[in-house]
Amino acid sequence: MRIALFVTCVNDTLFPGTGRAVVTLLERLGHTVEFPQEQTCCAQMHFNTGYRPESLPLVERFARVFVGYDAIVTPSASCAAMIRHNHPVLAAQLGGAALRDAVAAVVPAVHELTEFLVDVLGVTDVGAAFPHRVTYHPTCHSLRGVRLEDRPLRLLRAVKGIELVELPGADSCCGFGGTFALKNADTSTTMLADKMSRVLGTGAEVLCAADNSCLMHIGGGLDRLNSGVRVMHLAEILATTEGAP
Template sequence: MRIALFSTCIGDALFPDASKATALILSRLGHEVVYPEGQTCCGQMHINSGYQKQAAGIVETYVDAFSDPSIDAVVAPSGSCVTSVRNHQEHVVKRYGTPALVDGCRTTAQKTYELSEFLVDVEGTTELGAYFPHRVTYHPSCHGKRMLKVGERPYQLLRNVEGMELVELGNAEECCGFGGTFAIKNADVSSAMAADKARHIADTNAEYVTGGDSSCLMNIAGVLSRQHYGVRAVHMAEILASTKDQPWTPSQAAYRKEAFL
């Protein structure tokens, strides 16, 4: 298959290792991975903040970048961005776009996948030959859990990582408090939610917390660092890309503790 990597804004600007790991995983599975250079944002920030008219142009840019018929699938290491593509973009362009853009939006939405969805549902595999000899707990992000309903897919993939001890996270269903602009507009509530999440993670005695959204991991990693819990955050793609021959070491982790001191 010819697969386009959607790196997302936060991935491109702050945490490129998650995108690189995603591309590496897909390449190892025998796919041709391409990176449309015209890609920008999915429009989520604007849509969530009420700027739907302004988001229409961003959605059009996404469609232009990924609607190429030669692209069989679009894969992103982000449940929240894929949620925006599949659940929000069409609603925006129905109001502020053209019929042609609506059609294009539907086409790109139908072939856009979150990483664990693609691996389990399309590729049909939960075994990637990954090796990560650490104690790890998993945080299910709100968009992945509630909107995309990725369910057990991430757990299926992580349970097959050789050498890794996957430990259950208490109150895993609770939000980490990020929520994009929610963390800014409701800082006190967000901070309390993030503190609860960090405490539950620390209670697992894990070395790492992982997940499918860089934004959530950024928020969680900041609290873990400030509270000196000694737990690092790493995107699930980075764990799945780590092998005995090509280990993904802590010094490469995009969410390393030192970045949040």
């Protein structure tokens, strides 16, 4: 199987360790991962802010760069949702027949990481070991955009040594929402405070999620509180073999 990593611009710029964790994880499972050097943004930021014509060159680029791969794996439910749902919309509305065909050929190969592990590779125990108390925040895009359901939790439950605790009100938004946090700062801050209170109530050492954008938002708030709770992308926990033989 020819596998490509779509790392996303947020991870590439701010959280490169997440991309490295995906490669470590998939290589441990016996797969070779390619990293197309020409990749860039999926255009979600442009699309969500109303700049649809400006999004089109990024859609074209994605289809060109990732053509021919059997699987395109991304550690971002948010970006996976953008590509699967909105690239075909942009191609249909603003592109020609060639782009529509190119997008239609590439989009079915796009998988969020946990989907790829559980549905395509058929594994839940990836050989991880992480002896810490962890709680999981299902981001809005993972819940409603790509509908990950319990895939992340199934993977986490198979991690050796982990103490996985339920997050109350887990399906509520953390208040990030990209530019929402900038344009509606007061509302976003209130939502963040609610989410942090619930995280702290679990007594967890680590909060994990499938999107670093939300972890950046929650993690920033937890740092300002000097809470001692750290945030980690799910891929980083699954790539860890802490304390394993």
